[in-house]
Amino acid sequence: MKLQLKFLLPAVAFAALVGFFVVGLRQDPGEIRSPLIGKPAPAFSNESLGDAGWRVGSADFAGRAWLLNVWATWCAGCREEHELLLAIARENRVPMMGLNWRDDRNLALRWLEQLGNPYVSVAFDPDGRTAIDWGVYGAPETFLIGADGRVLQKRIGPLTREAWERDFVPLLPPPGGEDG
Amino acid sequence: MIPELGHFALILALLLAIAQSAFGLGGAARRHAGWMAAGRSAVVGQFVFTALAFAALTYAFVQKDFSVLYVATNSNSELPTFYRVAAVWGGHEGSLLLWALSLSGWSIAVTALSGSLDAPFRSRVVGILGLISIGFLLFMISTSNPFERLVPAAVDGNDLNPLLQDFALAVHPPLLYLGYVGFAVAFAFACATLIEGRLDATWARWTRPWTLAAWMFLTVGIALGSWWAYYELGWGGWWFWDPVENASFMPWLAGTALIHSLAVTEKRGLFKSWTLLLAVSAFSLSLLGTFLVRSGVLISVHAFATDPARGIFILGFLSAVIGGALLLYAWRAPALKSAAGFEITSRESFLLFNNALLVAALGLILLGTLYPLFMDALELGKISVGPPYFEVVFIVPMLPLLALLGVGMHAAWKRGLLKSKQRRLTAIAAASVASAIIVGAAVYGEVRPLTTIGFALALWVMGCSLLEVFQRLRGRQALPGAVLGMVIAHFGIGLATLGITGVQSFKIEKDVALGIGDATTIAGYDFRFAAMRDVRGPNYVGVEADVLVSRDGRAVATLKPQKRLYNSGGNPMTEAGIEVGAARDLFAALGEDLGQGRWSLRIQYKPLIRYIWLGALLIALGGGIAALDRRYRLRSEAREPAAAADAAR
Numbered sequence: 001m002k003l004q005l006k007f008l009l010p011a012v013a014f015a016a017l018v019g020f021f022v023v024g025l026r027q028d029p030g031e032i033r034s035p036l037i038g039k040p041a042p043a044f045s046n047e048s049l050g051d052a053g054w055r056v057g058s059a060d061f062a063g064r065a066w067l068l069n070v071w072a073t074w075c076a077g078c079r080e081e082h083e084l085l086l087a088i089a090r091e092n093r094v095p096m097m098g099l100n101w102r103d104d105r106n107l108a109l110r111w112l113e114q115l116g117n118p119y120v121s122v123a124f125d126p127d128g129r130t131a132i133d134w135g136v137y138g139a140p141e142t143f144l145i146g147a148d149g150r151v152l153q154k155r156i157g158p159l160t161r162e163a164w165e166r167d168f169v170p171l172l173p174p175p176g177g178e179d180g
Numbered sequence: 181m182i183p184e185l186g187h188f189a190l191i192l193a194l195l196l197a198i199a200q201s202a203f204g205l206g207g208a209a210r211r212h213a214g215w216m217a218a219g220r221s222a223v224v225g226q227f228v229f230t231a232l233a234f235a236a237l238t239y240a241f242v243q244k245d246f247s248v249l250y251v252a253t254n255s256n257s258e259l260p261t262f263y264r265v266a267a268v269w270g271g272h273e274g275s276l277l278l279w280a281l282s283l284s285g286w287s288i289a290v291t292a293l294s295g296s297l298d299a300p301f302r303s304r305v306v307g308i309l310g311l312i313s314i315g316f317l318l319f320m321i322s323t324s325n326p327f328e329r330l331v332p333a334a335v336d337g338n339d340l341n342p343l344l345q346d347f348a349l350a351v352h353p354p355l356l357y358l359g360y361v362g363f364a365v366a367f368a369f370a371c372a373t374l375i376e377g378r379l380d381a382t383w384a385r386w387t388r389p390w391t392l393a394a395w396m397f398l399t400v401g402i403a404l405g406s407w408w409a410y411y412e413l414g415w416g417g418w419w420f421w422d423p424v425e426n427a428s429f430m431p432w433l434a435g436t437a438l439i440h441s442l443a444v445t446e447k448r449g450l451f452k453s454w455t456l457l458l459a460v461s462a463f464s465l466s467l468l469g470t471f472l473v474r475s476g477v478l479i480s481v482h483a484f485a486t487d488p489a490r491g492i493f494i495l496g497f498l499s500a501v502i503g504g505a506l507l508l509y510a511w512r513a514p515a516l517k518s519a520a521g522f523e524i525t526s527r528e529s530f531l532l533f534n535n536a537l538l539v540a541a542l543g544l545i546l547l548g549t550l551y552p553l554f555m556d557a558l559e560l561g562k563i564s565v566g567p568p569y570f571e572v573v574f575i576v577p578m579l580p581l582l583a584l585l586g587v588g589m590h591a592a593w594k595r596g597l598l599k600s601k602q603r604r605l606t607a608i609a610a611a612s613v614a615s616a617i618i619v620g621a622a623v624y625g626e627v628r629p630l631t632t633i634g635f636a637l638a639l640w641v642m643g644c645s646l647l648e649v650f651q652r653l654r655g656r657q658a659l660p661g662a663v664l665g666m667v668i669a670h671f672g673i674g675l676a677t678l679g680i681t682g683v684q685s686f687k688i689e690k691d692v693a694l695g696i697g698d699a700t701t702i703a704g705y706d707f708r709f710a711a712m713r714d715v716r717g718p719n720y721v722g723v724e725a726d727v728l729v730s731r732d733g734r735a736v737a738t739l740k741p742q743k744r745l746y747n748s749g750g751n752p753m754t755e756a757g758i759e760v761g762a763a764r765d766l767f768a769a770l771g772e773d774l775g776q777g778r779w780s781l782r783i784q785y786k787p788l789i790r791y792i793w794l795g796a797l798l799i800a801l802g803g804g805i806a807a808l809d810r811r812y813r814l815r816s817e818a819r820e821p822a823a824a825a826d827a828a829r
Contacts, residue, residue: 004514010457011506014464018499020550021471023557025491074752104752104773126772 036151041068041143042133049100049108049122056097056121061145065152065173067096068143069119069159070131072103073111075139081158082115088164089118094144094172098122101131101139144168183248186236187327190277193229193284194321196222197313200287204307208300216303223291223306226313227284234281237326238268247333250274250326256339256748258719266350267340272490273326278354279470280316282361287313290365290390297386304372305365312364315497323490339719339748348408356401356428360466362394363431366438367463370456371505374512384445384455389812391442391459392665395435396803402428403796414754414769416689416784418792421570426549427469430542434462437538439803444531447593448522453513454535460509464502465546471498472549525596530588537577537584544573582637582677586644589670604647612639624686624787634681641674661809669802676795682788689785691771695778703785705766706730707739712777720746720753725779727757727768739768741781765789 036042045057069085071078089096098119100108105124112122125131134143144153152171155163200222207215237250241264246252254274255267269278287309294302320326343349369387405428410418419425438458445455471494522528548565586608590601616635620627645667652659688702694709701707711726722744729736739757746753759766764787771780 004510007453007513008510010461011503011510014502014506017550018495018503020553020557021495024553025495 036135036143037154038150040149041145041151042130044123044130044133046099046123046125046130049098049105049112049124052124056123058145058149060121061095061097062149063147065094065147066145067094067168068099068134068145069096070099070101070134070136070139070141070143072101072139073107074103077158078140079115081140081142081160082118084159084161084164085118086116095120099125099130099134101125101136102128142168144171146171147173182236182239182243183245183327183329186233186240187325189229189232189236190317190321190325190327193226193233193280194314194317196226196229197310197317199310200226201307201310201314204303204305204310206307208303208307211300213299216299219303219306219310220291222310223284223287226310227288230277230281230284230317233327234268234277237274237277238265240327241265241268244337246335246337247330248326249328249330252330252334252337254338254340256337256719258747259337259340259345260718263340263345263350266344269353270340270344273320273324275353275357276316276320276324277326279357279361280313280320282354282357283309283313283316283364286358286362286365286390286394290368294386301372301376301378301383304375305368308368308371309364312368312501315501319490319493319497323493339746342720342744342746342748342753343412345746346408346412348404349412352401352404352408355397355404359394359396359398359401359435360428360431360469362390362397363435363459363463363466365390365394366459367505370459371508374456374505374508377512377515379516381445381449381452384442385812387459388439388442388446389807389809391435391439391462392803392807395432395439396800396807398428398432398435399796399800399803402432403793403800406796407793410789411756411758412754414756414771414782416756416767416769416782416786418683418789421548421567423549424469424473426545426570427465427472430546430549431462431465431469433538433542433545434458434465437535437542438462440531440534440538444528448528450522450528451532451535452516453509456513456516457509458535460502460505464498464505465542467494467498467501471495522594523596525587525591527588527591527593530584530591533584534581534588537581541574541577544577545570548573579633579637582641582673585670585673586640589644589648589666605644608643608647609640612636612643615639626686628685631681631685634677634685638674638678638681641677642671643674645671645674660811662806662811665802665804665806665809667802668805669799672795672798672800672802674795675791675798679788679791679793679795683786683792686787687785687789690783691780692783693774693778693780695776700783702783703764704731705736705785707766707768707781707783709779709781710738712779715742715744717744719748720744722752722755723770725757725768725770725781727781727783729759729766737766739766741768741770743770760790762790763787 041058043058045055045059048054048056067088085096088094096119098121100122103124103126105126108122108124112119123130128136134141140158142155142159143151146152153167155167200219202219203215203222204219206212207217207219237248239245240248240251241255242261244251244255244257244264246257250271250273251267254271255264259267268274287306290309291302291306294305297305366387369383369390373383402425405425406418409420410416438455438461441451441455441458444451471491548569551565587597587605590605591597613632613636616632616639617627619635620632624631648663648667649659651657652663690700690702692700694700696709696712699706699708706729708728708730709725710728713724713726715722715724722742724740724742727739727741729739737759739759741757742755744753744755754769756767756769758768764785767782767784767786769782771782773779
């Protein structure tokens with residue numbers, strides 16, 4: 001029986017689809033390049049988590065490199081990465097701001113009290129408006145912003161020691177030179 | 181001990197599945213009666229051991245055996261018994277076990293009820309179902325063993341995802357899987373036909389009731405999922421075009437096209453190779469859905485098990501099953517020629533339009549679902565395709581489909597449309613358009629083009645369905661199950677269209693911040709936030725509001741939306757307060773606590789939304805009635821085909 005081309009089409013289309021799936025499977029969702037990378041960090045000024053009368057925002061770190069960590073008490077991955085965030089804070093190479101996302105203020109404050117606070121300051125974002133500007137997919141996410149105000153790196157999902165050393169540390173300003 | 185027995189039963193089931201496919205396919209090839217009988221016996225054995233494994237896992241959940249990793253991950257000692265049973269399929273491993281059980285259930289049913297088929301064909305069907313079983317059982321045993329022990333045992337479990345602690349979502353997966361997996365039967369029939377190179381169309385007749393049954397389960401499963409999303413997610417939406425929803429909707433569309441094209445193939449011997457391709461596609465899309473959900477290829481809110489190793493296994497399995505079937509198709513299908521011709525207004529051509537439009541919608545939805553993946557793989561950037569795209573690509577083919585549906589139901593095979601029918605249909609069409617305009621203007625005070633089209637099509641489809649019943653009753657004609665089922669299902673389509681048009685056109689949603697005693701008004705209803713209290717459930721604590729709804733000073737209902745925090749932690753869960761009505765739903769969901777006794781509330785007015793799910797249930801009911809048509813069960817008269825049914829029209 002001879003093969004006819006049009007009857008082979010479904011098989012060919014399916015083979016192409018499988019090709020795409022193979023490529024898709026190889027990609028680690030943690031390594032999605034954010035369209036923000038290389039662009040100026042979106043500006044924001046929110047209530048501080050600890051003090052509703054105080055405003056914190058992107059302008060606080062103008063001229064310096066800083067980290068923005070998006071977290072919430074309902075997020076399991078945030079608990080997972082919390083130890084590492086505390087360790088990074090202890091190293092004191094780069095200041096870290098928290099963005100408390102779609103959360104309850106009291107729960108969030110209790111969380112920091114119980115687990116330790118790695119943040120220099122925490123912006124409160126109960127309705128997720130700031131997070132939308134930053135293109136947040138889900139908590140946790142961590143951004144590194146350079147001294148020039150551009151986003152240098154982004155991590156989706158819990159930060160790991162390996163990812164930190166590989167993707168973030170090389171981009172940090174040299175120790176001691178962060179004022180320059 | 182019991183979990184080890186369960187694991188062992190699973191391994192035995194795998195061995196029996198291997199025997200089932202080897203003896204089934206080998207016996208058919210060598211025409212060896214003993215082998216073919218052995219293949220059938222293996223089906224029974226496979227079912228028994230899969231069921232034992234399932235029972236063992238259920239037992240572990242009921243007994244709160246937290247030394248089993250899967251039990252500890254998906255349940256908790258405070259979880260009520262009903263949900264502990266439902267938790268069996270609340271995670272990845274158990275879902276697979278349910279899949280396998282469902283597949284072996286279908287296999288045993290086909291084996292038991294297909295005595296009238298000729299032996300080699302039946303044996304091939306058994307063998308192909310066995311191959312699919314092998315894939316799933318092997319996947320489970322090698323990457324996703326539900327019986328894995330946890331050493332040391334957990335003191336208490338993690339709890340079932342609170343979103344899943346709900347009646348509709350407890351029964352949603354089994355129904356959905358019965359539907360997905362049921363398409364495996366049509367797939368096996370199609371492959372057996374291709375292997376044998378059968379030129380007749382009797383296989384279409386054998387396949388029809390099975391496809392209808394699977395399609396019925398899938399319909400109910402999808403409807404339940406939609407209903408659940410409506411009251412549980414707190415947004416009041418009923419369909420989100422989420423990749424996982426699409427994954428269940430695409431096989432449904434393919435299945436819908438399939439049951440229609442099977443009718444043409446059975447009655448007229450046309451569209452043979454097309455119908456085979458659809459049968460392969462419906463099940464392929466079910467497998468694809470599993471792959472998309474389980475592998476994390478597409479990131480979605482549903483992707484609770486994202487594990488590349490599992491993804492690679494499923495992808496390999498998918499390639500083998502679907503690729504194999506499509507190559508078989510490429511090899512054998514060219515020989516299937518359909519010679520008969522038909523008139524442009526005959527039923528055949530309407531069913532051809534039906535298929536073309538359904539497949540167009542299916543293809544565009546598939547494209548939208550996979551588009552982000554394509555873009556990502558080609559490094560063209562990360563994008564997501566949203567509801568606006570899906571709504572357009574779905575509605576555009578659906579409008580002509582609904583318009584043609586009414587006529588198609590009344591068209592005769594082969595010949596053109598009868599004059600007497602033309603007059604009646606014209607009258608129904610005119611009445612539908614007029615009523616749609618009147619309803620829009622009188623009830624909702626507004627006549628919008630798309631709304632009027634939607635209402636008119638809904639009434640048209642319902643009217644044409646009723647006309648069929650009316651004519652048969654008046655002519656004292658028989659109303660066989662297949663026709664009754666068709667009419668009920670089509671009426672359901674009309675009803676669902678009515679609901680969708682109503683809610684999409686006239687829904688009102690309002691997010692407000694209210695303190696105790698404050699009120700707001702939408703659509704003439706006053707919503708008063710009257711009280712707030714603490715509530716406590718078996719495994720959660722929460723708050724419940726009283727929202728008093730009144731209209732012109734008369735009390736209508738008290739809505740009791742809740743916000744729950746489960747003891748196991750995680751996101752606060754929203755339980756909407758809903759007042760159900762024939763004409764509208766009134767909906768209130770609690771948002772955030774704004775402090776000082778103020779809460780954000782989402783208040784909604786949802787006209788006609790009930791008819792979406794009621795319509796879906798009628799569609800499923802119609803499928804069920806058609807599947808049970810006596811004609812499919814008259815085995816001795818299997819050669820008395822279309823003639824009688826044709827005469828009946």
